[in-house]
Amino acid sequence: MNEVIKNILERRSIRKYRSEQIPDEELNSVLEAGLYAPSAGGRQSPLIVVCQNAETNAELGNINKAAFHGRMSTGNVYVSKDQPSIADDAGIASGFYNAPTVITLFAPGNFLYSAADCCAAAQNIMLAAHSLGISSCMIARAEDTFSSEFGRRLREEWGIDKEMEAKFHVALGYADGAQPPAKPRKGDRIKRVRGKRD
Numbered sequence: 072m073n074e075v076i077k078n079i080l081e082r083r084s085i086r087k088y089r090s091e092q093i094p095d096e097e098l099n100s101v102l103e104a105g106l107y108a109p110s111a112g113g114r115q116s117p118l119i120v121v122c123q124n125a126e127t128n129a130e131l132g133n134i135n136k137a138a139f140h141g142r143m144s145t146g147n148v149y150v151s152k153d154q155p156s157i158a159d160d161a162g163i164a165s166g167f168y169n170a171p172t173v174i175t176l177f178a179p180g181n182f183l184y185s186a187a188d189c190c191a192a193a194q195n196i197m198l199a200a201h202s203l204g205i206s207s208c209m210i211a212r213a214e215d216t217f218s219s220e221f222g223r224r225l226r227e228e229w230g231i232d233k234e235m236e237a238k239f240h241v242a243l244g245y246a247d248g249a250q251p252p253a254k255p256r257k258g259d260r261i262k263r264v265r266g267k268r269d
């Protein structure tokens with residue numbers, strides 16, 4: 072199979088990480104892939120902020136988890152049995168799952184396509200990481216995380232422009248254990264329509 076498509080099909084969200092940090096050279100390649108993501112109007116709106124400070128990531132991860140007020144998993148409705156999310160296991164302390172590297176994607180709060188641009192960058196980052204044997208997980212609630220008192224102080228310390236809003240996080244690191252298989256794909260999600268000329 073084509074290597075790019077294989078990489079796309081094989082990437083999985085990982086929530087159990089080893090503490091070993093990813094090498095700078097590989098991180099740089101992954102970040103560069105993020106910079107080359109498509110962006111609305113070619114505005115390259117996302118700012119990619121990388122934090123490898125374990126204490127900061129632990130504190131932010133706890134805030135991120137506390138901001139989760141979603142429904143907990145029950146019975147057959149779960150996110151992942153092999154790689155439980157905070158919706159599957161209330162005992163998980165950090166919404167960042169102790170990943171050694173956490174990226175936060177910021178984009179202008181007053182731009183309609185900020186979240187979409189950040190999602191496109193996140194996907195490039197995760198696929199590039201996977202191609203290098205680095206695992207990842209996209210994480211929501213970034214606005215809540217960075218509107219906390221701790222988050223606001225960090226924004227100042229890091230010199231993040233006031234107009235920028237945190238949109239998504241991407242956790243990165245080496246998987247602790249095997250990668251789970253993908254859930255089966257739901258059917259009827261592709262409709263091929265006939266054009267007028269067919």
Ligand SMILES: Cc1cc2nc3c(=O)[nH]c(=O)nc-3n(C[C@H](O)[C@H](O)[C@H](O)COP(=O)(O)O)c2cc1C
Nearest residue numbers: 082083084085086150156157208209210211212253
């Ligand atoms: C927009 C978006 C937000 C997500 N937010 C979270 C999150 O907050 N926490 C989490 O553990 N996983 C999160 N995920 C990862 C999904 O749970 C994961 O992609 C899904 O369960 C499918 O698993 P797979 O990525 O291994 O195919 C998010 C994914 C997307 C696309």
